[in-house]
Amino acid sequence: MSNPQQLRYSKEHEWLSTAEDGVSTVGITEYAANALGDVVYAQLPEVGDTVTAGETCGELESTKSVSDLYSPVTGEVTEANQDVVDDPSLVNSAPFEGGWLFKVRVAEEPKDLLSADEYTEFSGN
């Protein structure tokens, strides 16, 4: 698998797109999706919620476990991916594309987000 170069990554295995008009998209990496197994339920933050970098903002459930979802940035949620709520398997089949989780108007970005190469080294994938 390869981690898209244009994204940045958190050590909690979320990815963040480059902001367009101040809004970035957040998802989990393919490495994380594979580690989870089949995702069967996604609880995402709601539009208008304030999310904080490094803090939990939802959860993803797979057959074997439930995992907290952390926000990689601080800001206000502008959209949650209803397609993923309806069909959580999108997180497995297209983690970097149709399986994105939410969009956020970025107020503050941590300085320690990783590049694709750094994340690949960090995750070993």
Place this chain on the structure above:
Amino acid sequence: MSNTSHTPAPEAAGPDGPRHTALDAVHRALGATMTDFAGWDMPLRYASEREEHLAVRTRAGLFDLSHMGEITVTGPQAVEALDYALVGNIGSVAVGRARYTMICQEDGGILDDLIVYRLDTHGSPEFLVVANASNAQVVLDELTGRSADFDVEVRDDRDAYALLAVQGPRSPGILASLTDADLSGLKYYAGLPGVVAGVPALIARTGYTGEDGFELFVEPRHAEGLWQALTAAGASAGLVPAGLSCRDTLRMEAGMPLYGQELTTGLTPFDAGLGRVVKFEKEGYFVGRTALEAAAERAESAPPRKLVGLVAAGRRVPRAGYPVVADGQVVGHVTSGAPSPTLGRPIAMAYVDASHAAAGTAGVGVDIRGSIEPYEVVALPFYKRQK
């Protein structure tokens, strides 16, 4: 992302790290996600566990179950020894047949659930006892101790066997293409020695999936060849390798208990709704008889809790240990929970107060990390195959 809860691992790996089955290289070549299970490094899934589950329900799946613990009991008094050590009527098991049974403590608590195969050759009693991996040492020690006054040999055969299972509606056809053994004459819970793909095997029509299927006990050195032969023979029938994750959801849908979750030393077979495995009518004392007679009476007159099925109205998944609630009160606890691929909704097995255990009881929920999710109480199993 970080995991906040997991299905509890029955036992950690030993000081030398986890054990590997004879099929370890095969699993790695297939890209399996491995997991520690009872001290063994086992395949959790090869690709999608949901797809593996559905393949077993509709076609066929191939499992490595070599972690299971085999113990051979032979000798002139093997029947008497097992009738004393176990709660079942082992004397009534015919040669070539198998029996689901349990080994209990003196206080009636369940030490393990077992399958016992009767394999006598040349008229000399011989039984193969198959224990859960997590309990194999305990069962071996107990059988050895309980056999001390009988003329028998109790042999640790854990390293003598690899165990492969072919499960699913297409498994008879797949296996038939590799053996001359009379599979149509082999009933459910029967086992016979045969040759599969040139490999000597004990062929058993048993499983833990709720489907028709076979378990094949072979020498570890033959395991890889047999796996490859089954894979090739099953390719056109849609057979896929299947891991422990789907094995767990398959057995859950079939309402089958798992030791460590539905079955523990703190429960008798009657508490678990499996009192039928205790055979009081057999002759003589057996370990646990006195306590189990009392447990049987209690279950008859005032059952404390019952093992029931729960089906979610929503999509959040119940996990072992979560409270079952009604009217703001805790009325039970979940022992196993998972998204059910067949039902398309989360399911759970739970011990629930008798007052709330009837199928259709209204107002029952599961406390899923602080939020009460509505659940329907149903009788087990969740799934029964069409025969």
